[in-house]
Amino acid sequence: MRAVTTAQPLDVQPTPLALLLLGRDTDTRSERGVECPGDLPAASDPGLVERARAAKEKLGDKVFVLGHHYQRDEVIQFADVTGDSFKLARDAADRPQAEYIVFCGVHFMAESADILTGDDQRVVLPDLAAGCSMADMATAEQVAECWDVLTEAGVADATVPVSYMNSSADIKAFTGRHGGTICTSSNAKKALEWAFEQGGEDQADKKVLFLPDQHLGRNTAVRDMGFSLDDCVLYNPHKPNGGLTVEQLRAAKMILWRGHCSVHGRFSVESVREVRERVPGVNVLVHPECKHEVVSAADYVGSTEYIIKTLDAAPAGSKWAIGTELNLVQRVANAHPDKEVVFLDKTVCFCSTMNRIDLPHLVWTLESLAAGTLVNQIKVDPETEKFAKLALERMLALP
Numbered sequence: 300m301r302a303v304t305t306a307q308p309l310d311v312q313p314t315p316l317a318l319l320l321l322g323r324d325t326d327t328r329s330e331r332g333v334e335c336p337g338d339l340p341a342a343s344d345p346g347l348v349e350r351a352r353a354a355k356e357k358l359g360d361k362v363f364v365l366g367h368h369y370q371r372d373e374v375i376q377f378a379d380v381t382g383d384s385f386k387l388a389r390d391a392a393d394r395p396q397a398e399y400i401v402f403c404g405v406h407f408m409a410e411s412a413d414i415l416t417g418d419d420q421r422v423v424l425p426d427l428a429a430g431c432s433m434a435d436m437a438t439a440e441q442v443a444e445c446w447d448v449l450t451e452a453g454v455a456d457a458t459v460p461v462s463y464m465n466s467s468a469d470i471k472a473f474t475g476r477h478g479g480t481i482c483t484s485s486n487a488k489k490a491l492e493w494a495f496e497q498g499g500e501d502q503a504d505k506k507v508l509f510l511p512d513q514h515l516g517r518n519t520a521v522r523d524m525g526f527s528l529d530d531c532v533l534y535n536p537h538k539p540n541g542g543l544t545v546e547q548l549r550a551a552k553m554i555l556w557r558g559h560c561s562v563h564g565r566f567s568v569e570s571v572r573e574v575r576e577r578v579p580g581v582n583v584l585v586h587p588e589c590k591h592e593v594v595s596a597a598d599y600v601g602s603t604e605y606i607i608k609t610l611d612a613a614p615a616g617s618k619w620a621i622g623t624e625l626n627l628v629q630r631v632a633n634a635h636p637d638k639e640v641v642f643l644d645k646t647v648c649f650c651s652t653m654n655r656i657d658l659p660h661l662v663w664t665l666e667s668l669a670a671g672t673l674v675n676q677i678k679v680d681p682e683t684e685k686f687a688k689l690a691l692e693r694m695l696a697l698p
């Protein structure tokens with residue numbers, strides 16, 4: 300059995316769906332037509348690496364580049380820090396001296412960085428079309444309507460919202476306004492524990508409205524908190540009253556928003572079964588955005604940072620099938636030639652919006668900033684920021 304390497308990264312064929320996920324022409328809300336103003340360097344320009352290096356050097360301490368683990372290698376090489384969503388939120392807040400925070404990640408991450416950084420700091424997203432389809436699955440209007448449904452059912456007072464970092468600033472502000480917290484895949488259990496401690500005396504009635512990733516919500520509630528699947532109900536924003544009766548809402552402990560990640564949703568129990576057959580003795584390690592049945596069939600579950608640390612600590616010769624975004628799986632495989640690392644699914648699975656940040660966009664961003672032109676700033680309005688910050692700070696204060 301071989302490890303995945305750069306020279307031979309995939310033993311998989313892109314399916315039509317994967318090609319769509321990889322494509323530049325998709326017309327989802329998270330990638331809607333935002334043009335890059337000015338001249339984007341050609342991807343074929345052999346001087347791109349040198350241009351990025353020179354622009355970054357010229358900017359010096361004025362710029363701080365953050366890179367999420369799902370970013371391309373060509374981009375991640377210029378990151379001052381890399382991390383999962385939680386680590387990057389903290390890192391952004393910890394660099395008050397940097398005038399520009401260049402966020403190599405997706406839109407909701409850059410918004411969070413803007414909320415957590417000072418008024419004199421500018422957060423920049425190298426490609427404004429780098430959104431997140433999961434974050435787009437909960438709009439402010441839909442969530443306000445959901446809260447009305449909970450109010451009419453008489454359960455809103457007993458409900459604490461917990462929103463995944465992968466949500467818009469509007470949803471984070473809703474969460475802050477209603478006494479809730481943000482969580483990431485690395486602290487979802489702590490966030491739920493905190494949420495169930497809030498509010499009045501009557502423990503039995505307490506519930507959480509978990510937005511927008513049903514899978515992280517369900518996996519954390521059932522796997523880490525001891526709730527049953529029957530304690531969870533699914534609120535569908537496209538159905539009247541979320542498709543739920545008053546009785547269902549009253550009986551539920553977890554009201555899960557019907558959102559999901561299109562990348563992690565591709566892993567199946569069949570992929571777990573198949574890899575166990577193909578690679579005897581393999582450890583299956585997946586991200587908690589995967590479906591509940593996949594997480595239940597896996598050996599280890601955790602955030603992108605957890606995945607990296609688990610492989611760092613694994614003994615030489617051990618075998619791993621990883622269920623998360625492909626840029627990260629390839630990088631982990633390349634970092635551990637003494638271990639066998641394979642991708643959990645046979646189909647290619649990049650996150651198309653994470654992949655939009657490429658070297659040409661990074662060069663264009665850094666050169667523009669070095670020339671004194673602020674481009675692609677992500678700015679959250681003050682009212683939204685106030686309440687979103689409250690929710691983010693509750694998360695940062697979790698034990």
Ligand code: 13P
Pocket residue numbers: 368382383384385431465483484485560588601602603604
């Ligand atoms: P983490 O890096 O927090 O594990 O999140 C994964 C993800 O999907 C980010 O979009």
Ligand code: SF4
Pocket residue numbers: 405430431432433434465560561562563624650651652653
């Ligand atoms: Fe959004 Fe999924 Fe991409 Fe993360 S991997 S940015 S949740 S679409």
